[in-house]
Amino acid sequence: MAEKGVAQVWRRFDSIYNLIGTHCSNCGTYYFPPRLVCPKCRRKGKLEEYKYKGLGKIHTFSIVRQAPENFKRQVPYVVAQVQLDEGPRLTAQIVNIDPEDVKIGMRVRVCFRKITEYGEGGIIVYGYKFEPTMIVTGHE
Amino acid sequence: MVGIIGYGVYIPRYRIKTEEIACVWGEDGEAMAHGLRVFEKSLPGPDEDVVTISTEAARNAVKYAELDPKRIGAVYVGSESHPYAVKPTGTIVSEAIGCSTDMTCADFEFACKAGTAAVQACMGLVSSKMIDVGLAIGADTAQGRPGDALEYSAAAGGVAILIGKENPVATIETTTSFTTDTPDFWRREGEDFPSHGARFTGEPAYFRHVEEGAKALMKKTDTTIDDYDYFVFHQPNGKFPMAMGKTLGVPMEKLEDSLVVKDIGNTYSASAMMGLARILDIADPGSKIFMVSYGSGAGSDAFSIVVEDEIEAHRGEVPTVDDYIKRKTYVNYSIYAKYRRKIKALG
Numbered sequence: 001m002a003e004k005g006v007a008q009v010w011r012r013f014d015s016i017y018n019l020i021g022t023h024c025s026n027c028g029t030y031y032f033p034p035r036l037v038c039p040k041c042r043r044k045g046k047l048e049e050y051k052y053k054g055l056g057k058i059h060t061f062s063i064v065r066q067a068p069e070n071f072k073r074q075v076p077y078v079v080a081q082v083q084l085d086e087g088p089r090l091t092a093q094i095v096n097i098d099p100e101d102v103k104i105g106m107r108v109r110v111c112f113r114k115i116t117e118y119g120e121g122g123i124i125v126y127g128y129k130f131e132p133t134m135i136v137t138g139h140e
Numbered sequence: 141m142v143g144i145i146g147y148g149v150y151i152p153r154y155r156i157k158t159e160e161i162a163c164v165w166g167e168d169g170e171a172m173a174h175g176l177r178v179f180e181k182s183l184p185g186p187d188e189d190v191v192t193i194s195t196e197a198a199r200n201a202v203k204y205a206e207l208d209p210k211r212i213g214a215v216y217v218g219s220e221s222h223p224y225a226v227k228p229t230g231t232i233v234s235e236a237i238g239c240s241t242d243m244t245c246a247d248f249e250f251a252c253k254a255g256t257a258a259v260q261a262c263m264g265l266v267s268s269k270m271i272d273v274g275l276a277i278g279a280d281t282a283q284g285r286p287g288d289a290l291e292y293s294a295a296a297g298g299v300a301i302l303i304g305k306e307n308p309v310a311t312i313e314t315t316t317s318f319t320t321d322t323p324d325f326w327r328r329e330g331e332d333f334p335s336h337g338a339r340f341t342g343e344p345a346y347f348r349h350v351e352e353g354a355k356a357l358m359k360k361t362d363t364t365i366d367d368y369d370y371f372v373f374h375q376p377n378g379k380f381p382m383a384m385g386k387t388l389g390v391p392m393e394k395l396e397d398s399l400v401v402k403d404i405g406n407t408y409s410a411s412a413m414m415g416l417a418r419i420l421d422i423a424d425p426g427s428k429i430f431m432v433s434y435g436s437g438a439g440s441d442a443f444s445i446v447v448e449d450e451i452e453a454h455r456g457e458v459p460t461v462d463d464y465i466k467r468k469t470y471v472n473y474s475i476y477a478k479y480r481r482k483i484k485a486l487g
């Protein structure tokens with residue numbers, strides 16, 4: 001059985017798996033999701049592919065307690081606006097933390113998670129979410 | 141010589157205590173925990189599976205090795221809980237860690253030793269110069285039938301090992317395997333939970349294969365227990381590897397550092413590899429490690445490994461096994477059931 005939406009999601013795999021956006025070398029602005037044209041420089045803009053370091057902080061967030069069918073198992077969960085260190089803001093789920101411990105300004109790093117499933121027999125979509133930065137033994 | 145040029149692990153944050161599971165089924169939790177030597181086990185979050193666990197472990201391995209992922213020529217993921225029945229886990233992992241398209245990839249299955257089988261395949265490809273670097277992963281989100289003995293130990297975690305020749309952090313001197321047709325544990329297509337031969341899982345299965353594997357490796361390398369500093373055996377629970385050590389005459393102090401099972405349970409395809417990773421986290425250069433994995437069905441893979449000076453240049457970049465063990469939050473049985481899809485109504 002052919003499935004609706006598979007091709008549309010597939011085209012974005014690279015960007016949502018690896019947090020790949022664009023950087024304009026003319027004005028220095030970073031974009032996520034990737035853009036075809038720099039809205040600041042227009043025709044003077046020089047856009048190149050850019051892989052984000054995956055570090056940032058929570059700009060704002062909300063706790064979801066009433067969720068759509070696909071997300072019921074995760075309730076309550078946190079959806080936040082994450083400000084990446086390079087500049088852009090994106091919307092993502094915050095995981096590996098209890099919702100009541102999430103704070104504005106908290107440092108987060110990207111992680112790889114299941115985003116949604118197209119039903120029990122459908123494809124599984126994976127991509128970025130964010131989690132609090134971890135303690136690493138021997139790292140300053 | 142071929143060796144480990146990097147490795148990385150991942151253990152989900154959630155834990156459930158043996159006592160909590162025992163309480164639901166009217167068992168004596170304390171006696172159960174001490175009998176099995178499993179005090180708590182890890183479980184995946186509702187948005188984690190073998191693909192996400194493998195990816196996190198592999199990203200750690202790549203960072204640890206300071207490797208350009210485009211140099212990876214093979215990605216093999218060993219697991220018994222691949223999310224798709226048809227569609228490889230490895231292709232998703234490869235793309236998520238930034239591999240090139242010029243590489244070979246496949247999923248491996250051999251119960252709990254699928255990960256070490258992947259290590260052996262990568263060793264062959266690297267030794268024969270077919271590839272530059274190979275990535276072998278063992279990862280699982282193991283499930284036990286509610287109320288079954290396996291429910292106390294079936295856990296989640298993953299280990300990724302990069303195999304190559306350039307500046308290894310540990311050299312793999314040699315490997316041997318011992319394989320028979322033994323129906324100790326199985327799961328048929330479409331079944332949610334595995335079946336096992338109960339008492340049959342001990343003597344003719346785990347103990348025979350691990351012991352024969354260990355003896356074969358010592359014979360091949362002309363070594364004895366005294367030649368090794370650390371021992372790692374597959375850990376279906378804490379009791380089995382300890383009994384195996386006793387049979388083989390391994391002093392407890394050479395075995396105990398690898399016994400991560402007491403804190404996280406049996407991570408199946410990652411189990412022996414997780415024990416190895418914990419040793420690689422702490423061992424001094426020059427240390428010799430003896431590892432034997434075990435997979436039901438049945439077989440064992442034995443490895444003789446030497447830690448190199450290079451290892452000191454890589455530590456402190458990615459979380460250690462203990463960093464992940466310490467990062468935890470406890471859940472009760474109802475949250476566990478919700479996350480593990482034991483409640484069918486939630487889909």
Ligand SMILES: [Zn+2]
Binds near residue numbers: 027038040045
């Ligand atoms: Zn611009």
